[in-house]
Amino acid sequence: VSGNGSFGSRPGPGALLELIRATGAISRAELARRSGLGRAAVSQRLDRLLAQDLILETTELPSTGGRPPASLVFNAAGGVVLAADLGATHARLAVTDLAGELLAEVAEDLGIERGPAAVLDTIAAQLTDLLGQTGRTPADVRAVGVGVPGPVEFATGRPVSPPILPGWDGYRIPDHLYRHFPVPALVDNDVNIMAVGEHRMNWRDEEDLLLVKVGTGIGCGIVAGGTIYRGAQGAAGDIGHIRVAGRDDVICECGNVGCLEAVAGGRALVRAARELGFAARDSRDIVALARAQHVEITRLVRESGRVIGDVLSGLVNAFNPQVILIGGDLAEADEQLFAGVREAVYRRATPLATRRLRIARSVLGDRAGALGAAVMALEHVLDPDYVDACCDAEATSPRRPRSTSARSR
Amino acid sequence: VSGNGSFGSRPGPGALLELIRATGAISRAELARRSGLGRAAVSQRLDRLLAQDLILETTELPSTGGRPPASLVFNAAGGVVLAADLGATHARLAVTDLAGELLAEVAEDLGIERGPAAVLDTIAAQLTDLLGQTGRTPADVRAVGVGVPGPVEFATGRPVSPPILPGWDGYRIPDHLYRHFPVPALVDNDVNIMAVGEHRMNWRDEEDLLLVKVGTGIGCGIVAGGTIYRGAQGAAGDIGHIRVAGRDDVICECGNVGCLEAVAGGRALVRAARELGFAARDSRDIVALARAQHVEITRLVRESGRVIGDVLSGLVNAFNPQVILIGGDLAEADEQLFAGVREAVYRRATPLATRRLRIARSVLGDRAGALGAAVMALEHVLDPDYVDACCDAEATSPRRPRSTSARSR
Numbered sequence: 001v002s003g004n005g006s007f008g009s010r011p012g013p014g015a016l017l018e019l020i021r022a023t024g025a026i027s028r029a030e031l032a033r034r035s036g037l038g039r040a041a042v043s044q045r046l047d048r049l050l051a052q053d054l055i056l057e058t059t060e061l062p063s064t065g066g067r068p069p070a071s072l073v074f075n076a077a078g079g080v081v082l083a084a085d086l087g088a089t090h091a092r093l094a095v096t097d098l099a100g101e102l103l104a105e106v107a108e109d110l111g112i113e114r115g116p117a118a119v120l121d122t123i124a125a126q127l128t129d130l131l132g133q134t135g136r137t138p139a140d141v142r143a144v145g146v147g148v149p150g151p152v153e154f155a156t157g158r159p160v161s162p163p164i165l166p167g168w169d170g171y172r173i174p175d176h177l178y179r180h181f182p183v184p185a186l187v188d189n190d191v192n193i194m195a196v197g198e199h200r201m202n203w204r205d206e207e208d209l210l211l212v213k214v215g216t217g218i219g220c221g222i223v224a225g226g227t228i229y230r231g232a233q234g235a236a237g238d239i240g241h242i243r244v245a246g247r248d249d250v251i252c253e254c255g256n257v258g259c260l261e262a263v264a265g266g267r268a269l270v271r272a273a274r275e276l277g278f279a280a281r282d283s284r285d286i287v288a289l290a291r292a293q294h295v296e297i298t299r300l301v302r303e304s305g306r307v308i309g310d311v312l313s314g315l316v317n318a319f320n321p322q323v324i325l326i327g328g329d330l331a332e333a334d335e336q337l338f339a340g341v342r343e344a345v346y347r348r349a350t351p352l353a354t355r356r357l358r359i360a361r362s363v364l365g366d367r368a369g370a371l372g373a374a375v376m377a378l379e380h381v382l383d384p385d386y387v388d389a390c391c392d393a394e395a396t397s398p399r400r401p402r403s404t405s406a407r408s409r
Numbered sequence: 410v411s412g413n414g415s416f417g418s419r420p421g422p423g424a425l426l427e428l429i430r431a432t433g434a435i436s437r438a439e440l441a442r443r444s445g446l447g448r449a450a451v452s453q454r455l456d457r458l459l460a461q462d463l464i465l466e467t468t469e470l471p472s473t474g475g476r477p478p479a480s481l482v483f484n485a486a487g488g489v490v491l492a493a494d495l496g497a498t499h500a501r502l503a504v505t506d507l508a509g510e511l512l513a514e515v516a517e518d519l520g521i522e523r524g525p526a527a528v529l530d531t532i533a534a535q536l537t538d539l540l541g542q543t544g545r546t547p548a549d550v551r552a553v554g555v556g557v558p559g560p561v562e563f564a565t566g567r568p569v570s571p572p573i574l575p576g577w578d579g580y581r582i583p584d585h586l587y588r589h590f591p592v593p594a595l596v597d598n599d600v601n602i603m604a605v606g607e608h609r610m611n612w613r614d615e616e617d618l619l620l621v622k623v624g625t626g627i628g629c630g631i632v633a634g635g636t637i638y639r640g641a642q643g644a645a646g647d648i649g650h651i652r653v654a655g656r657d658d659v660i661c662e663c664g665n666v667g668c669l670e671a672v673a674g675g676r677a678l679v680r681a682a683r684e685l686g687f688a689a690r691d692s693r694d695i696v697a698l699a700r701a702q703h704v705e706i707t708r709l710v711r712e713s714g715r716v717i718g719d720v721l722s723g724l725v726n727a728f729n730p731q732v733i734l735i736g737g738d739l740a741e742a743d744e745q746l747f748a749g750v751r752e753a754v755y756r757r758a759t760p761l762a763t764r765r766l767r768i769a770r771s772v773l774g775d776r777a778g779a780l781g782a783a784v785m786a787l788e789h790v791l792d793p794d795y796v797d798a799c800c801d802a803e804a805t806s807p808r809r810p811r812s813t814s815a816r817s818r
Contacts, residue, residue, distance in 0.1 A: 225638065229633055320641050
């Protein structure tokens with residue numbers, strides 16, 4: 001029995017909001033019945049939710065008899081969240097309403113090596129522009145969700161030893177963003193937010209899912225029991241440095257030999273393609289060459305798929321997921337990557353673990369990260385404890401603007 | 410807001426029991442304050458808990474002033490759970506009180522190939538004997554916890570395609586045990602219950618833990634976010650058939666090549682020891698030879714440790730646990746196994762994932778499974794929803810014996 005502000009241990013406004021969202025539309029009487037609260041307590045909580053713009057009371061005329069009309073609905077237009085998926089060279093930004101509906105999005109070039117302060121100031125300015133395009137104002141912003149390409153200590157929003165983020169180690173991203181948007185900022189690894197995005201949008205009925213991002217590097221987001229699994233240092237899913245059998249001849253940037261991403265990632269494919277005489281610069285070029293059906297390239301991609309599948313077969317045995325999704329630039333290559341992955345997984349993983357396993361392409365593609373960042377932010381601001389805290393803060397200091405009173409994590 | 414019988418969505422008897430257990434001892438007034446319930450509602454719920462023998466009201470005289478004396482305590486002696494950890498050739502049985510204190514235990518030979526009906530009848534008779542030794546009666550039994558050597562569909566308690574359990578596939582173990590003990594029976598994989606036992610008894614503060622059992626075979630129990638992670642088919646942790654680099658010359662019983670347990674498990678060590686001229690029959694003999702410091706055996710064990718550590722390094726990257734515990738027969742061998750595991754894990758896993766990683770011996774040894782099975786049973790019968798359901802059943806049909814009214818899962 002955890003405390004929830006002035007609402008004691010009885011259902012607070014946040015719990016009522018959950019009921020309203022779950023039912024779509026519900027009457028005050030039904031809310032009282034389902035929550036176990038009296039009518040007065042229900043009204044007091046609904047007043048708080050109305051003040052927070054989180055619900056609407058519909059003004060339909062009462063029906064001519066029988067059950068009273070459903071009258072309370074979730075106000076998805078009552079605010080927005082901002083989302084940013086930061087990569088090494090690009091960022092994808094988005095604004096969604098409180099139901100996760102995309103209101104605006106944009107892809108921008110990004111030099112993440114400029115360091116956190118400069119990058120975050122740029123991102124904040126771009127997000128403010130994007131927000132303006134939706135006709136909303138900074139006062140409408142409830143939270144910001146951010147993905148970064150490296151491990152993150154989720155509770156504090158700080159990158160942890162990020163290999164490709166010089167200057168970002170330990171940087172308090174939420175504190176910096178707070179100067180621009182005085183609301184909570186949630187930060188996670190880029191592959192984790194992709195996994196969240198795919199899970200919530202397309203695979204909500206599956207409890208256990210792996211999302212594997214195959215781009216320049218290779219990483220994995222793990223959904224276990226319906227929630228993101230982050231591990232002890234936020235490093236869970238860092239599969240790019242798992243040792244590949246028989247490839248100790250390949251030296252990885254990390255200093256070890258035979259690492260998965262050094263053998264089968266985008267950089268390795270680019271190098272191999274160049275050695276074959278192709279003018280490839282990055283993994284997008286590999287995708288273009290594979291789509292053009294250059295047989296030597298499709299062979300390279302297939303072999304990458306096999307190597308990735310061999311490592312994934314170990315994860316399938318250990319983790320027994322229902323679904324593996326492949327995303328990232330190279331998932332856009334032709335079917336050879338998937339064929340290689342499937343071949344190796346079904347050859348190596350146990351029959352029980354592969355009995356109902358599905359291996360599919362990421363449906364959201366390169367939007368998975370930004371949509372996942374938005375979902376992460378939304379789940380925070382709609383969490384019952386957080387809603388209760390906001391309602392409490394509004395009630396005890398009504399003149400304080402909601403957006404600055406709501407920053408607790 | 411889930412329903413909980415006649416108690417609506419307000420705190421039921423189960424929630425009050427949690428408060429009582431968490432505080433150790435608490436007054437009625439304090440319970441009312443912490444639960445948000447009125448005094449009358451608290452009393453009604455406490456009456457139900459008293460009728461279920463789950464709490465005691467202490468009869469101390471009131472203090473001479475100041476705060477009222479704490480008066481409600483958890484009644485750990487109010488019942489028992491039975492536990493059975495079934496292996497291929499041995500079973501370990503235990504009886505604990507409701508606090509998990511061991512009241513009696515015994516190890517028995519077991520021929521699991523006799524099939525589920527014969528084995529479960531034998532186990533039930535042995536558990537009844539053991540129960541008698543504690544001075545308790547079958548009416549005191551609240552639940553049974555069972556571990557079996559293979560994957561289990563946890564929700565139904567049925568083994569799934571167990572390779573070493575002919576005749577057990579799909580067998581409804583809880584239904585069979587119900588004939589002997591008309592209470593809930595919880596069934597899980599033997600390595601999962603070891604992980605539960607170790608986690609709850611010794612590592613409760615760690616969220617993410619791997620328990621690796623190294624015996625004839627090799628398996629792994631995964632605690633993720635404080636709870637057992639079972640995967641889609643209950644097959645999570647089945648690491649014995651992960652491919653070991655460079656050992657495709659070794660054929661496994663599963664039909665594949667290079668599987669971890671075929672290369673580094675007890676059976677492989679026994680074969681290798683025999684080829685060196687030692688008279689070894691099972692992994693216990695390997696332990697004895699290693700302890701006697703036969704240098705060729707310690708070298709074999711160390712190499713097994715390295716191979717296991719190489720596979721674990723992949724799991725450390727993917728899963729980022731705080732702790733890896735090694736249990737099973739071969740964990741009783743000398744330090745060479747651990748030295749090999751540590752060497753490989755620290756060489757291969759990423760610096761971030763190993764920064765605070767602990768690799769330790771299973772503290773409970775061969776009692777981890779039986780204690781874990783007891784914990785699994787206890788957590789079921791003390792779960793607030795289950796307690797509420799029992800209290801409801803007692804209230805609505807008071808003549809029905811508690812032990813038969815309480816079988817809902």
